[in-house]
Amino acid sequence: MKILITSGGTSEKIDRVRSITNHSTGQLGKLIAETFLDRGHQVTLVTSPKALKPEPDARLKILTVENVADLLETLEPLVKEHDVLIHAMAVSDYSPSYMTGFSQLAQASKLEEFLTMKNQESKISSEEDFQVLFLKKTPKIISLVKTWNPKIRLVGFKLLVDVSKEELIQVARESLLKNQAEIIVANDLTTIDDQQHLAYLVDEKEENLAKTKQEIAQLLLERLSHSE
Template structure:
C-alpha cells in the first residue's frame, strides 16, 4: 500500500487546540495529543499552571512539535490566547476540572485555557474529570447546563474507579472516545453529508444449527464499520446494523445488533424507511439450517457423519424495497467482474463494490482492501490497495454523487 493520504487521516489539516487543566488524569492528555496527531491534526497545547504540577509542558512539546503556552505573558507570540484561538478549528479541553468548567460558564479568564476558550469562535469539546461528588454537585450541573446552552459539547465523564478510590461518575473519557467525539462534532458542523441518513450493514450472520453451533463465514465487519465511521466523520446520521463482531461502536453511530439474516432483514426494513442510502457491506449467510435443533446435538456411538439440510436465506438487499441510493458488495474468489455485473440488476443497485477475498491484503479481517466499483450505467472503476477507511470515502463520494441535485 502507498503512503497514507488525507483520506486515511480523519483529522487531516485540522487545527486542534488541546486545553489541559489540573487533574490527576492529565497524564491521559498526552495519549490524546498523540492520537490527535496520528489522526492527522495539527495540535497546539495550552495548559493551566495547575496542570503543569501533574505533567510537564515538555511532554506535549515533544508530542506535538509546537511550543506549549502556560502563561500568556511569557509566550513567544504576542497575544497568544487570541492567535491560538483564531487558528483553531476546534478546542478540546481534557481533562476539564470543575474549576475550569465554572470559569467557562461564568466567563472568567484567569488562565491560558479559559482565555483561549473565551477568545475562540471554534466549537469546544469538554471532557470532564473530577470526583463523583463534585460532578453531581448542583453548581457543576448548573454550569454544565449553561455551557450546553451555548453550544459546548461534552464527552463523558465515564463511570469507574476514581483517584479517591471510590467508584462513580467522574472518570475522564478514554482518549479514543474523545477523538471520536471530536470527529463527530466537526462532521456535524462542516461535513458534506450533513442532514443525510446513511444505513450501513456489517459483519456476517450466525445461522443456528443448535444452541451452541452455527453456520457463518469469516467476515469481521471491518469494512462496514469503516464506512460507518467515514459517514459519521462527514456529518451523516449513521445507523449500523451488524452481525456478531468484535468491534467497538464508533462514537455517535446508532448500532443495531442482529444474529441471523432474518433479523438483519427486519432491522434494515425498519431503518431504511427513511434513509438516503443503504450500503450493504455485510456478508449474510446464503443458507441456513432448515431445522435447527432445540438442544445441543450429541455424538451417537458409531456415528461418523452428521447431515444437516440447508435452505436458502432471503437476499436482503434484493428484498429491501427502497433505502435511497443502493450500494452492494461482492466478495468473490473468482470471476469477479462476471458475478458483480450479474448482481447489479438482480439487486437493483446503483453500484456494487467488488473485491477478490483471496488477494493479499484484501480478504476478511484485514485493515486494507482493493476494490473494483461497477456502476449501473456500465462504468467500471479500479482502485489500488487502500486502507478500508480510504475505500469507505471512495464509496461515500459516489453515494453523494447519486443524491438528487435539487435536495
C-alpha cells in the same frame, strides 16, 4: 444524508451450542461509518455482536443482529427511512434445517422427507461417525431492498474467491441489474489482507479500483455525494 450501513457477519444456529458463521471482522463497515460521520452525515449501523464498531457518536446509532431472520426484521423499517443503504454484511446464504446421523439417511426411502424435518433435541447427539446437515436457502435480503423503498440508493457487495477480474466485474454487473443497485463493490478474498483490500466499485458504465479499506470508504463517500 441518512446512511444505513450493514457490517459484520450473520450466524445461523444448528442447535443451542453450535452455529454456522459467516466470517467478517466488520472493519470495513466501521471505516465506512466513520467516513460518513466525519462528513456530517447521520449513520445507522446494523452489525453483528462481535464485529468491530466505531466509537460512540451523537449522529451514530448501532443495532446488532445475530441471524438472517433478525436482519430481515431489523432492516425493513430502517430501509424505509434512510436515503442510502450500504450493505456490507456477510449474510448467511443457508440456514440449518435438520441434522441427523448418516445411518438415518442411508435407510430413508425418500430423501425429500428430510427437507421438512426439524430437530427436537436442543443439543444434537454425537454418536455416529458421519452426520448430515440439511440447509435451506435464506431470503436474499439485497433483492428485497427496493421493494421496501424504491427510492433508496443501494450499494451492494459481492465477495468471490480466487476468480479473474473479468468474472468479478461480470458477476458484480449482474447483481447491479438484478438488485437495482447503484454500485456493487466487488472483491476477492485472495486480494484482501492486513495491508490491502482490492475492490472494484462497479456501476453500469465503469469500475473504479480501490486498493485499501480507506480507499473503498473514500470512494463511496465521493460517489454518493457527487450524484446527490
